Amino acid sequence: MRTTVGIIGAGPAGLLLARLLHNAGIDSVVLESRDRAYVEHRQRAGILEQGTVDVLREAGAGQRMDREGLRHDGIELRYARKRHRVDFPALTGGRSVMVYAQTEVCKDLIALQLAGGGPLLFEAEALAVEGADTDSPRVRFRHQGREDVLECDYVVGCDGFWGVARKAIPAELTQVFERAYPFGWLGILADVPPSHDELVYARHDRGFALLSMRSPAVSRLYLQVPEGTDAESWADEEIWDELERRFETADDWRLERGPITQKSVTPMRSYVHEPMRYGRLFLAGDAAHIVPPTGAKGLNLAVGDVVTFARALTYQKEKGSAELLDAYSATCLHRVWQAERFSYDMTTLLHRAPDATPFEDRLQLARLERIAGSRAAETDLAEAYTGFAFG
Numbered sequence: 001m002r003t004t005v006g007i008i009g010a011g012p013a014g015l016l017l018a019r020l021l022h023n024a025g026i027d028s029v030v031l032e033s034r035d036r037a038y039v040e041h042r043q044r045a046g047i048l049e050q051g052t053v054d055v056l057r058e059a060g061a062g063q064r065m066d067r068e069g070l071r072h073d074g075i076e077l078r079y080a081r082k083r084h085r086v087d088f089p090a091l092t093g094g095r096s097v098m099v100y101a102q103t104e105v106c107k108d109l110i111a112l113q114l115a116g117g118g119p120l121l122f123e124a125e126a127l128a129v130e131g132a133d134t135d136s137p138r139v140r141f142r143h144q145g146r147e148d149v150l151e152c153d154y155v156v157g158c159d160g161f162w163g164v165a166r167k168a169i170p171a172e173l174t175q176v177f178e179r180a181y182p183f184g185w186l187g188i189l190a191d192v193p194p195s196h197d198e199l200v201y202a203r204h205d206r207g208f209a210l211l212s213m214r215s216p217a218v219s220r221l222y223l224q225v226p227e228g229t230d231a232e233s234w235a236d237e238e239i240w241d242e243l244e245r246r247f248e249t250a251d252d253w254r255l256e257r258g259p260i261t262q263k264s265v266t267p268m269r270s271y272v273h274e275p276m277r278y279g280r281l282f283l284a285g286d287a288a289h290i291v292p293p294t295g296a297k298g299l300n301l302a303v304g305d306v307v308t309f310a311r312a313l314t315y316q317k318e319k320g321s322a323e324l325l326d327a328y329s330a331t332c333l334h335r336v337w338q339a340e341r342f343s344y345d346m347t348t349l350l351h352r353a354p355d356a357t358p359f360e361d362r363l364q365l366a367r368l369e370r371i372a373g374s375r376a377a378e379t380d381l382a383e384a385y386t387g388f389a390f391g
Contacts, residue, residue: 006152013302014158015109020310044102047296049387069100078202084372091382129168133279181268192258209246231263275329295343342384
C-alpha cells in the first residue's frame with residue numbers, strides 16, 4: 001500500500017489532518033489500532049477554542065457542531081465564596097469557545113472520511129515507523145490478522161503518548177521536559193442539566209472543582225483528588241457532597257444533583273518532547289506533548305499541530321518549497337510552550353498542593369483577586385483560554 005501521507009491514529013488530530021489534506025488534493029491513509037465504536041465513544045476533551053471551531057467549519061466538519069454545540073462567551077472563577085465572570089468577547093475582540101465533545105468531533109470527521117476521503121483502517125495496529133530519515137518512510141502495521149507495509153512520502157504520528165511514532169526518533173537527538181502533579185481529577189458524567197450556563201472553576205481550601213457539561217441535559221464535573229485515587233472508592237453521594245462544598249457561594253446558587261453514569265480519575269502531568277520532527281516523521285498531539293486539563297488545551301494543541309503540517313505540505317505542493325515543513329517543529333513548539341505555561345498557571349492557581357502553606361494559600365487568593373480586579377490580568381487569561389494563533 002502506498003500514499004503521500006501515512007497518518008497513525010484516528011483521534012481528532014489524525015482525522016482532521018486527513019480531511020485537511022483531502023481538501024488540498026493530497027492523499028493519505030489513516031491507521032487506527034482500535035475499532036470505530038471505541039474511537040467514537042472514548043470520553044476526552046470537550047472545549048474547542050475559537051481557532052479549532054473555525055478550522056472545523058472551514059474543513060466542512062462544522063455543521064452538527066454549530067447545531068448542537070454550546071457556544072460559551074466566558075467562564076466563572078470561584079474562590080472564598082466569591083464569583084467572578086470572565087467575559088471572553090469583551091476582552092478578546094469577539095472570541096469565544098465551544099462546548100462540543102471530542103467524541104462528537106470524531107464522529108463527524110469519521111463520517112466525512114468514509115464518505116469521500118482516503119482509506120481509514122480501523123483495527124490496524126501500527127507496529128513501527130521505519131526509514132524516517134530517508135525519502136521513503138514506511139509504517140509496518142497489522143490488519144485483519146496479517147502484517148502489511150504502508151509506504152509514504154511523510155508519516156504523521158497522531159498516536160498518543162504510548163504510540164510507536166515517537167519511538168522512531170533516536171533518543172540521542174531528543175530532549176524531554178516533564179512535570180508530574182501530586183493530584184488528579186475525579187471526573188463524573190451525570191444525567192442532570194448543568195447548574196450553571198458556563199464553566200465554573202473553583203479554588204477551595206479542600207481542593208479544586210470544575211463544573212462543565214456535555215449537553216443541556218448532561219453535566220461533566222471534576223474534583224481534585226490525591227494522586228492514585230480509585231474512582232470507585234468515592235460513593236455517589238460523597239461526590240455530590242464534596243462538589244457542593246467546593247462550589248459554595250455567598251448567594252443562593254445551588255448545585256443540582258442527578259444519576260452519575262460514569263466515574264474516572266485523570267492523572268495530571270505536563271510533558272513536551274523536542275523535536276517534533278525527525279526526517280519525514282512529524283509528531284502531533286499527545287505523541288509530542290501533554291498538558292494538565294485545567295487550561296482545556298490538549299485537543300486544541302493537537303489541532304494546531306495538524307493545521308501547521310497541512311499548511312506546510314500544501315505550501316510545498318504549490319510553491320515547491322520545504323521552508324514551512326522544515327520549520328514545523330519550531331513553529332509548533334512556540335505554541336506548545338505557551339499552552340504549557342498557561343495550563344501550568346491555571347493548575348497552580350486553582351489546585352491546592354498537599355503540602356501547601358498558609359502563605360501559598362494567600363498567594364493563590366491574591367492571584368485570583370488580581371484577575372478579578374485588573375482588566376490586563378483578565379485579558380491575559382481570556383486570550384490564552386480562547387486560543388493562541390495557529391502557525
